[in-house]
Amino acid sequence: MNVLIIVDIQNDFCAGGALAVPQANDVIPVVNRLARRFANVVLTQDWHPPDHLSFASAHRGRRPYETVELDYGPQILWPDHCVQGSHGAEFHQDLEVPHAALILRKGFRREIDSYSAFYENDRRTPTGLTGYLRERGLNHIFLAGLAFDFCVRYSAEDARAEGFDVTVIEEACRGIDVDGSIAETRASFTRNGIELVG
Ligand code: VGL
Ligand code: ZN
Numbered sequence: 001m002n003v004l005i006i007v008d009i010q011n012d013f014c015a016g017g018a019l020a021v022p023q024a025n026d027v028i029p030v031v032n033r034l035a036r037r038f039a040n041v042v043l044t045q046d047w048h049p050p051d052h053l054s055f056a057s058a059h060r061g062r063r064p065y066e067t068v069e070l071d072y073g074p075q076i077l078w079p080d081h082c083v084q085g086s087h088g089a090e091f092h093q094d095l096e097v098p099h100a101a102l103i104l105r106k107g108f109r110r111e112i113d114s115y116s117a118f119y120e121n122d123r124r125t126p127t128g129l130t131g132y133l134r135e136r137g138l139n140h141i142f143l144a145g146l147a148f149d150f151c152v153r154y155s156a157e158d159a160r161a162e163g164f165d166v167t168v169i170e171e172a173c174r175g176i177d178v179d180g181s182i183a184e185t186r187a188s189f190t191r192n193g194i195e196l197v198g
Contacts, residue, residue, distance in 0.1 A: 003138035004038040005117060006031055007145030007152050008046045009095045012081040012088035014146075019081040021147045021174045028094045030172045031144050035097045040138055042129070043097065044117045044151070046082035047089060047105035054113040055080045065178060072122035075113055076178060084108065104129055116154035118162060130162050140165040144172030149181035156194045171198035 012018045015025050035041050048054065056064040056077035064079045082089040106114040106127055114120040118129050133141070141164045143152050152173050159166045168189065175182040189196050 001040065001136075001138050002038060002140045002142060003040040003042060003133060003136075004035055004142045004144065005042045005044065005155065006035065006095075006097060006100070007044050007117065007143065007155060008082075008147070009043075009092050009145055010046060010082055010088065011090055011092055012046075014092050017081070018079050018088050019176075021176055023174050024146055025092075025094075027144070027146070027172050027174055028092060032094075032096045034142075034144060034169065034172055035100075038142070039099075040136070041097055041100040042102045042104060042117075042132075043091070043100045044145075044155070045089065045091070045103055045105045046107050046151070047084050048082050048107045049110050050080075050083050051110060052080075052083075052107065052113070053111055054078050054107070070111070070121075072112065075121065082107070102132065115151045116158045117151070118155060118158035133164070140167070143168045146174060148173040148175035149178070149185040150176060153181075153185040153188065157188065157192060160192050160194050165195075166193075167195040167197055169198045170196055 013021045013024055051058055056062045057080055062077050066077050067074050112120040141159045143156050156166050156168050
């Protein structure tokens, strides 16, 4: 059975947001239309405490888009974004998916970022999403949302590694592109048997 996972369509990733993804707002009507074709929909929501270690502001002398070493390996630093309870963390008001059955929040632990909807950035701490999808018999995952080269990418790779069939719908995604990360994402999808359509 199919499930659509809509990744992080939140104010901070849209126009005027703290970590705005170029052309992010263009995907909202595309995603709304797409979602109507799926009986099963999951939304993810980036959801950080105010002093999250993925924020450049949490590291003295560091700037956004620099990379630092954290306990679990390299971490790109971001502008403060998607702070729990803030306007920036809310879903964009034009996102219309009333039948979404689950909202999965991620990145809520101060010490670990979580791009993927399945595992935090230590690649070991599960979010519980695999169990949810398996218990519900949802074995083919379609992905849409923001950002193509971070949260969509890591979610797709982990989903594939967990044994799901994975299709990423490119016209329903937009990327950030840090140092060629969009091209790298496409190459990784090809290598890993992740279908890219649209
Ligand atoms: C994301 C960077 C930081 C994303 C989240 O949703 O792709 N990117 N936090
Ligand atoms: Zn984040």
